[in-house]
Amino acid sequence: MERIAEWLHEKNPGLDGPIGPDEDLIEARLIDSMDFLEFVDLLEELSGRSIDLQEVTIDDFRTLARVRERFLSAAG
Template sequence: MSSSVDQVKAWILKRHPERTDIPADLDLIDNRLIDSLAFAEFLFLLEELGGQTIDRGSLVVDDFRTLARIEQKYLRAAVR
């Protein structure tokens, strides 16, 4: 995983101090690690880390289910 994904993981863990780690394939939505109240802030974080704007009109919930998918969809450009 990239350092950008580590920053995403740290952001989530800060909001869930009962957790010590988040596996790359854990479903973040089903496990309530990302919720609707913090989603706008989460999108802003992804835009900042990924260096690109995320089109709110074309969001697909499955793109936010796991750290692995988030990295693939939104942070891949930041790694290059």
């Protein structure tokens, strides 16, 4: 999760402090449509699996907790 937080801070240089696990990344505009595919690429790199965008919903990317559960856990 550290690499994801680093990426979010890189994309949002004005962001101070940690990102809470339940903070809505989309509502807070930490991920926008221009960065979304890059975010998916990062998750694929970290998980070692490809993400079929037809099998996920926007809610799967909404919080760090959900990202961890959906893409980075063994059962994801």
